[in-house]
Amino acid sequence: MSGPLLEIRDLHIGIARRHRNDEIVRGVDLAIEAGEKWGIVGESGSGKTLTMLSVLRLLASPPLSVLRGEIRFDGEDLAHVDDRRLREVRGGDIAMVYQDPMTSLNPLLRVGRQLEETLKAHGASPAQAQARTRDVLRQVGLSDPERVRTSYPHQLSGGMIQRVMIAMALATSPRVLIADEPTTALDVTIQRQILELVTALQASTGMAVLWVTHDLGVVASLVDKVAVMYAGRIVEKAHTTRLFEHPTHPYTKALLESLPGAGSAHRSALHQIGSTPPDPTRLGAGCPFRERCPYAVDQCASSEPALMDRGQGSFAACWKEPSQW
Amino acid sequence: MNVVTAIVRRILSILVTLLGVSVIIFVILRLLPGNAVSASMGVSEGLLSKAQVAALNQYYGVGQPVLEQYFSWLHALLHGNLGVSLSQQKSVSYLVGLDLPVTLELAFFSMVLGVLIGVGFGMWSALHPGRWQDNIGQVVAVVGLAIPAFVLGQSLVVYMSTKFHYFPSSLTFVGFFSNPWLNFQQIIFPSIVLSLGIGAAILRTTRGAVLEVSGLNFARTALGKGVSRRAFVWRHLFLNSLTAVVTMSGIQLGYLLGGTVIIERIFVLPGMGNLLITAIKNQDYPLVQSVTLVFAAGFVIVNMLVDLAYSLIDPRTRRRSA
Ligand SMILES: Nc1ncnc2c1ncn2[C@@H]1O[C@H](COP(=O)(O)OP(=O)(O)O)[C@@H](O)[C@H]1O
Ligand code: SF4
Ligand SMILES: [Mg+2]
Numbered sequence: 001m002s003g004p005l006l007e008i009r010d011l012h013i014g015i016a017r018r019h020r021n022d023e024i025v026r027g028v029d030l031a032i033e034a035g036e037k038w039g040i041v042g043e044s045g046s047g048k049t050l051t052m053l054s055v056l057r058l059l060a061s062p063p064l065s066v067l068r069g070e071i072r073f074d075g076e077d078l079a080h081v082d083d084r085r086l087r088e089v090r091g092g093d094i095a096m097v098y099q100d101p102m103t104s105l106n107p108l109l110r111v112g113r114q115l116e117e118t119l120k121a122h123g124a125s126p127a128q129a130q131a132r133t134r135d136v137l138r139q140v141g142l143s144d145p146e147r148v149r150t151s152y153p154h155q156l157s158g159g160m161i162q163r164v165m166i167a168m169a170l171a172t173s174p175r176v177l178i179a180d181e182p183t184t185a186l187d188v189t190i191q192r193q194i195l196e197l198v199t200a201l202q203a204s205t206g207m208a209v210l211w212v213t214h215d216l217g218v219v220a221s222l223v224d225k226v227a228v229m230y231a232g233r234i235v236e237k238a239h240t241t242r243l244f245e246h247p248t249h250p251y252t253k254a255l256l257e258s259l260p261g262a263g264s265a266h267r268s269a270l271h272q273i274g275s276t277p278p279d280p281t282r283l284g285a286g287c288p289f290r291e292r293c294p295y296a297v298d299q300c301a302s303s304e305p306a307l308m309d310r311g312q313g314s315f316a317a318c319w320k321e322p323s324q325w
Numbered sequence: 326m327n328v329v330t331a332i333v334r335r336i337l338s339i340l341v342t343l344l345g346v347s348v349i350i351f352v353i354l355r356l357l358p359g360n361a362v363s364a365s366m367g368v369s370e371g372l373l374s375k376a377q378v379a380a381l382n383q384y385y386g387v388g389q390p391v392l393e394q395y396f397s398w399l400h401a402l403l404h405g406n407l408g409v410s411l412s413q414q415k416s417v418s419y420l421v422g423l424d425l426p427v428t429l430e431l432a433f434f435s436m437v438l439g440v441l442i443g444v445g446f447g448m449w450s451a452l453h454p455g456r457w458q459d460n461i462g463q464v465v466a467v468v469g470l471a472i473p474a475f476v477l478g479q480s481l482v483v484y485m486s487t488k489f490h491y492f493p494s495s496l497t498f499v500g501f502f503s504n505p506w507l508n509f510q511q512i513i514f515p516s517i518v519l520s521l522g523i524g525a526a527i528l529r530t531t532r533g534a535v536l537e538v539s540g541l542n543f544a545r546t547a548l549g550k551g552v553s554r555r556a557f558v559w560r561h562l563f564l565n566s567l568t569a570v571v572t573m574s575g576i577q578l579g580y581l582l583g584g585t586v587i588i589e590r591i592f593v594l595p596g597m598g599n600l601l602i603t604a605i606k607n608q609d610y611p612l613v614q615s616v617t618l619v620f621a622a623g624f625v626i627v628n629m630l631v632d633l634a635y636s637l638i639d640p641r642t643r644r645r646s647a
Contacts, residue, residue, distance in 0.1 A: 056549050060540065083554070090551035098549075103542040108564050108639060117560075118550040152640040168550070 004031035011069035013050050026232040032208050039219030040212045042229030048212045052178050092122045095169035096178040101162045105153040112149030122172045140167040159190040180212045217259045228252050231288035238314040248316035250293050295325050346621040407615040412607035417615045428596035438520030443527025451535035469525025478518040478591040515592040523577040530573040534566035575631035
């Protein structure tokens with residue numbers, strides 16, 4: 001099958017409120033090739049998690065639902081596969097590490113049982129599942145796999161749980177790994193270790209990785225391409241190096257300037273941006289970034305820009321080219 | 326803390342609870358008008374042999390100060406002596422031994438049916454929220470909670486006997502071991518009556534707990550791993566709802582001990598409930614006192630079993646032996 005391994009096309013996600021259906025994700029397009037590493041970056045509330053959950057049809061419905069759009073895995077439309085095939089894809093072809101690891105394991109089952117359950121659901125025999133569980137726990141850097149296997153989640157630390165979640169996702173050797181802010185809750189040292197771990201595992205397995213984070217700095221050295229989300233849309237897509245050198249959307253530029261290590265003259269630009277992103281359900285017409293954008297012009301208030309080609313693989317949803325800033 | 330200490334603690338707390346209950350029973354019976362014990366002793370004395378009267382006086386500490394009366398009762402209880410019934414001139418232990426199995430059988434069948442109804446419809450409802458399956462579950466819950474057991478029981482007795490001339494309880498009650506089939510016919514209808522209310526309460530609890538658990542993160546993880554529907558429903562949703570279901574079942578079993586009093590009356594079952602009512606009617610206070618204590622012990626044991634189930638289900642409630 002030619003074409004991307006995972007493709008999200010014109011994805012719209014809505015939330016049912018009392019008398020209306022608000023749109024939270026408003027037309028996301030993303031094409032992931034086999035083996036590619038992507039960073040999905042944006043402030044919290046920009047719709048990253050919902051977009052990722054919808055790939056595996058895991059949106060909490062009600063109130064959330066996909067209003068429009070397509071998710072294709074290897075050409076197959078995931079919205080229309082039967083339950084059996086959906087279960088194969090979930091955790092088999094595409095695995096996910098969830099945002100809140102501490103509450104993402106069943107508190108009443110031993111960790112080993114939960115990993116083995118995944119493997120058995122994807123065709124392993126009990127003996128194979130047990131052996132693979134030990135291997136994969138060791139692979140994620142847990143030095144005493146036997147102890148972890150026989151522990152209940154509450155007996156492990158946050159860092160260990162996060163490793164367990166990664167091990168569980170990797171156990172079946174998926175072709176796509178979605179990691180939703182996998183290091184947010186962890187201290188810096190463990191963050192570092194987890195990042196290196198996933199990089200190493202990715203290199204040895206060749207799976208595609210979608211690394212979701214609100215921190216552009218975290219993914220800089222980790223991914224090939226970055227998609228920047230803002231208020232339920234992708235506002236910039238680019239190769240990582242290009243994005244860092246020549247951001248083509250004012251929001252990306254502001255994110256870069258807010259990174260630690262950026263010049264102090266630039267840091268003041270962060271304050272101009274302010275700290276509250278807009279509520280994607282109350283946008284009205286126009287560019288959602290206009291309130292915080294130093295370059296806004298009249299046109300920005302009247303109509304919302306679509307993604308436009310900025311050359312060298314960069315795309316940005318902005319009326320003004322960087323040369324006009 | 327190790328397992329042995331935990332068990333010893335448990336047993337101690339049960340004993341302390343029962344001790345408190347015995348004080349309450351003792352005090353209440355003596356607060357009843359007409360100084361219950363000595364009054365009924367007066368009425369029934371003529372029926373008893375001299376030796377029995379002496380034993381009774383000894384047992385209830387008649388003529389002694391109240392405090393000593395209590396302690397002589399307690400002393401006998403601790404030696405396994407529940408006393409002698411005034412109206413039936415038999416030892417209370419013997420009467421309880423006859424009637425307790427009937428109540429236990431009734432409670433057992435009612436609970437089994439109630440749990441089946443409650444968990445069955447509760448799961449069915451919770452897995453189809455807002456759909457027709459859920460509506461059926463809600464109707465079962467409302468009906469089960471709204472109709473009192475004595476109304477349903479009485480109606481059932483009247484209906485069956487007039488319509489079908491079928492009324493197994495009009496025959497003398499037979500034990501399970503002497504005629505299982507007749508015993509089953511006699512016990513099943515009162516069990517059904519009792520099970521409806523129990524089932525309705527468990528249904529609501531099950532539905533609520535499962536719906537709540539469905540929204541938790543680990544439920545999403547389980548779905549996202551691609552586990553089978555059955556594993557998702559039972560190993561993840563139901564298992565995590567089980568403590569709530571067990572708690573509600575324990576509460577219902579507690580109520581049930583009270584509920585049997587009325588139902589045994591309606592269906593003429595010679596159980597503990599009937600024993601208690603007869604004892605009260607005959608002002609047989611020794612019997613009332615000890616039967617009440619047996620009921621109380623039942624409550625305490627049920628609570629202990631619920632606690633035990635908790636620690637089996639949820640590792641977080643187990644104490645570490647570190
Ligand atoms: N279950 C839900 N019910 C209602 N609103 C939700 C729910 N999940 C997410 N949202 C809202 O949708 C928006 C996007 O959420 P999310 O995708 O989690 O953002 P991100 O992952 O980028 O932080 C947020 O404003 C959030 O409040
Ligand atoms: S479209 Fe206008 S408001 Fe939006 S980012 Fe570009 S310049 Fe700023
Ligand atoms: Mg998120």
